[in-house]
Amino acid sequence: MTPSRRFIDASLVGCYHTDEMSTLDSLNHEIESCTDCELASQRTRVVPGEGPEHSSILFIGEAPGFHEDQEGRPFVGAAGRFLEQLLASINLRRDQVFIANVVKCRPPNNRDPLPGEIQSCRKWLDKQIEVIKPKMIVTLGRYSMVRFFPGESIGKIHGKARKRDSIIYFPMYHPAAALHQGSLRQTLKADMLKVPELLAQMGKGDGGTQAKQLGMF
Numbered sequence: 001m002t003p004s005r006r007f008i009d010a011s012l013v014g015c016y017h018t019d020e021m022s023t024l025d026s027l028n029h030e031i032e033s034c035t036d037c038e039l040a041s042q043r044t045r046v047v048p049g050e051g052p053e054h055s056s057i058l059f060i061g062e063a064p065g066f067h068e069d070q071e072g073r074p075f076v077g078a079a080g081r082f083l084e085q086l087l088a089s090i091n092l093r094r095d096q097v098f099i100a101n102v103v104k105c106r107p108p109n110n111r112d113p114l115p116g117e118i119q120s121c122r123k124w125l126d127k128q129i130e131v132i133k134p135k136m137i138v139t140l141g142r143y144s145m146v147r148f149f150p151g152e153s154i155g156k157i158h159g160k161a162r163k164r165d166s167i168i169y170f171p172m173y174h175p176a177a178a179l180h181q182g183s184l185r186q187t188l189k190a191d192m193l194k195v196p197e198l199l200a201q202m203g204k205g206d207g208g209t210q211a212k213q214l215g216m217f
């Protein structure tokens with residue numbers, strides 16, 4: 001990740017001055033050097049996630065795929081293009097939200113992440129949530145859903161929000177699921193359309209202002 005400010009030109013100030021890194025930048029550096037599970041030995045790049053440090057909305061997918069592993073950025077393949085369409089349907093661009101994954105390194109051949117891999121990566125998502133302090137967490141797919149709704153089924157709870165500790169949790173199907181099962185496209189579109197209203201209804205919080213600032217209305 002790029003630092004939040006540029007280096008000061010050393011020739012002007014007569015000394016070298018390294019810029020302070022934002023908390024999120026330093027967290028990203030930590031994530032990028034993680035070797036806590038087997039996935040580290042097979043990855044091309046770590047994919048910590050990206051977006052503004054204090055995004056109101058945090059989207060959480062499953063794990064990087066081939067393209068994400070090559071680029072070090074989340075959701076840059078076909079599923080990402082559909083996610084961008086879904087965001088556009090509520091007047092959002094991807095750079096206005098934070099996009100992360102449950103697992104930060106690509107499982108070989110895009111296999112499902114193993115329980116041990118999910119467990120050793122858990123701390124990174126916890127820290128991201130602590131730093132970003134999102135108003136709303138949108139889970140994309142089963143792996144991300146069970147992190148917040150253990151024992152529940154995506155077929156039953158997708159599109160239904162729950163508020164806990166001042167955060168709205170909103171489970172959705174994974175955009176990639178709609179690429180394999182066309183009927184889920186409509187479901188994902190309908191669920192995404194609920195996001196602006198949910199954010200606006202955040203009780204006494206400033207959800208309405210947040211939604212307006214994001215240009216959703």
Ligand code: URA
Binds near residue numbers: 062063068
């Ligand atoms: N699928 C995910 O869950 N995450 C990505 O970053 C890309 C595809």
